[in-house]
Amino acid sequence: MELNITNGKTLSVSDAVFGREFSEDLVHQVVVAYRNAGRAGTKAQKTRSEVNGTTKKSKKQKGGGARHGALTAPIFVGGGVTFAAKPRSFAQKVNRKMYRAAIAAILSELNRQGRITVVEGFDVEAPKTSGLVSKLGELKVGQRPLIVTEDASENLYLSARNLPYVQVRDVQGLDPVALVGADTVVITSDAVKKIEEWLA
Template identity: 85%
Template sequence: MELTITGSANKLSVSDAVFGREFSEDLVHQVVVAYRNAGRAGTKAQKTRSEVNGTTKKSKKQKGGGARHGALTAPIFVGGGVTFAAKPRSFEQKVNRKMYRAAMCTILSELARQDRLKIVDSFDVDSTKTSGLVAKLKGLEVGRRPLIVTEDASEHLYLSARNLPYVEVRDVQGLDPASLVGADTVVVTADAIKKIEEWLA
């Protein structure tokens, strides 16, 4: 299949296996959730009644003092332990390499079908100026949340995008399913497309 290059009469020939795949919502959802869960720290921790700092001595006599209570470390008291205390754990989900690559192909194919994949010959800025990048993006009509993918993101481009809250710059190695799904438009250079194709083919 062929994809149109923005601002050029030429077309880019790409593989149907990578950019012409059928959309599978279940596959994309599973891979995106697994990717996000892998980034979770999982360090939440609370103390049970046996771990809180405090005496386990009976707080008052058994009879004549109202309610019958034991240790003040019980969950019903302020400063006591937590009933079902959270402990550090891993949220990692196993995703096969084949599934991950298939999901990436599915997302890229759907972006191409929805005209949310804009291919350009090259994309860079001459200096570290946010205003220069804003003007360049405005000419491409990329929406509020663009993702810029280049073969090797230059320092000028990365620093220019740093002050823009919804603009992301990635190289091909840093591409992931969550950033692709979350972008309004994905701006990719022709060289990056070829590199992606080599990676996913």
């Protein structure tokens, strides 16, 4: 299949990468697994047996109203937590083949929706936000563009750093969450070829 470049030329690409059938279940699984991998999983709370305090019965059984045992019970302020959270890993296993298939499925769906803009090259001469804003304005991208280049320069990263909804990735750093969250993906022709080599 062919992708149109902004300079009027066309770029021949693989149907397996940019014309793949979309699988919502696969993409959802990979996106959830990717986001879970970034979770620290360090939350910790204390049970009633771990709280610092005596386990002695707080008052006599009868004659004092409600019957209570130790003040470390969960019903008291400062007591333990009933179902205390403990440190754990949120990691989910995703095969390499599944991950690559999900990336290809997302790219294919973006292409079908006309949300991929292929450019010959994309860079800024100086690390200035205004320069990047004017460049994006010429391309008429949405509110949340994702810029993908073969090797993103430092100037490009610094220019986009102060723009809250603009993301810059090189091919090695491309991830499913960034692709799914982008209104438009601005990608260079060299990056397209490198992505094809990666997903082939």
